[in-house]
Amino acid sequence: MASLAWRNLFHDRVRLVVTLVGIVFSVVLTSIQFGLFLGFVQATADLIARSGADLWVHSQGVVNLENGIPFNERKYHQALGVPGVADARRLTINFSTWKKPNGSDESILLMGVEPDGGMGIPWNLVAGRVEDLHQPDAVIIDELYREKLGVTGLGQVVEIQGRRARVVGMTRGIRIFTTSPAVFTTIDRARRYFGLPGDQTIYVLVKVAAGADPAVVRQSLRERLAYVDVLTTAEFARKQAFYWMFETGAGVSVLIAALLGLVVGVVVVAQTIYASTMDHLREYGTLKAMGASNGYLYGVIIRQALISGMIGYTVGILISLVVAQTSLQTTTAIILPWWMLVILFVVTLLMCVSASMVSINKVTRLDPAMIFKG
């Protein structure tokens, strides 16, 4: 005979749909909220994490990528001479003003890079090449921010800090947590745009030689270069994410929204499963009268909750994956890594089983009158 749990669920299609809608809603809400949080975290630190560098050298006191403090690039040359350093490149980052063709201004994050250095350069180009940055006034933007920057296509001429700039390439998916899109140009041009002296840099990105121990190289750099700090890329990415997420409070609201999503999800699932079990309470009472052990009753109720949870999770995650995929076309990415899907799966099933356990209590303390009366 088919399992009573399965038959109970699928006999009343309306009830099943109501139950599943509750679970799907919770799964979508929770996964999207946490996906947004992860998307924001990634957006804060992507420029660091995908820089291609092993170590970052910056002035002491720098707490986040966007607010670096210039230092003399003599230290860059010193870094090149430190044993274990395979390569080093300079990088400047400043907030600047972009004047759109219609005359209005936008804040941008101007990235001054060494186009041939392989570190700190734009990635995932869908139009143009990094080397095109060598052309006069050349800049590369991300296509997600085209509209925001008023760019209709390659060759578009705009102004940065009142100076001419021309779009020669576009990337796809370089998202920035702030409202200022990243715009890449050469370090010399960036310094001119920003008015930074030609012997100043803000970061030095270091590639550790093959076989060298990054920790040892970092220590050597710290000893050789005065008044700077040296962090591994992972450390700096964590520091950057922590700054934006927690020190500014910006991420706290996102995290709170995600946690609220989880709480709402738990409540909805608990209520849905509880109501579903209550609907069958009389049947469980009858089973009990027929001599079913508590173990048998628990088995039916928990199986019912697990089946609902698994179906609801599957549908919910499929919806979330579609939403996440769609979000990649926008400036706000929803990221659903596999480990989060696994955690959410376990959490969903735990929520379903926990909610059914609450109703099990009702079953074990059933008023006999409820079974007997018609």
Place this chain on the structure above:
Amino acid sequence: MTVAIDVRGVTKTYGTGDAVVHALEGIDLEVRSGEVLFLMGPSGSGKTTLLSIMGCILRPTGGLVSIGGEEVTGLKESQLPRVRLARIGFIFQGFNLFPALTVRENVELALELKGIRGRNARHRSSELLERVGLLDKALQWPANLSGGQKQRVAIARALAGEPGIILADEPTAALDGTTGRAILDLLRELAHEKGRAVVIVTHDSRALPYADRIVTIEDGRISNGERGE
């Protein structure tokens, strides 16, 4: 006739302090195998409470209850399902069939609880449905049956474990006169020909001719003075 159910000095109270309610006050009753005993009385008199105690669904506050010679009031909660499964079949006013299961599956569910599955369960459920005249409805959903048919399925289900005791709560209340009489005929047959003890809680005066014995309960006490000896 052997004593199937022996109730001695059973009391049941709900609540405490000023809110205490005495549902049963010193009930003594014997139900013998092969007899049809009617429990009658006004609403709230304690009939269902007594039936629940005799069915090992509810524990008495005081007194002793023996089922088939086994004293059950001292048993642990976890041991009571075994007693119900082995000795008692229930019939409910609202039939309490499982709407998601077919007629046959409703009966097979009771057999599954007894550990009877597969081919044996199929064979046994066919026998039981044939006995209540519903073998041709085996694949129907309960929702497609009449009230009388549903009650007969419930009887087949109650008989699945071959219990010595049938406890029926208002089994004819939801049925018309003719169907109700057919159900009572079936229950009487189970008592007289199969030697089962059948206890029926009813308000239905038309059912009285089917009783071997009538016990009336009022305010938690047996009021017709009968101890059922």
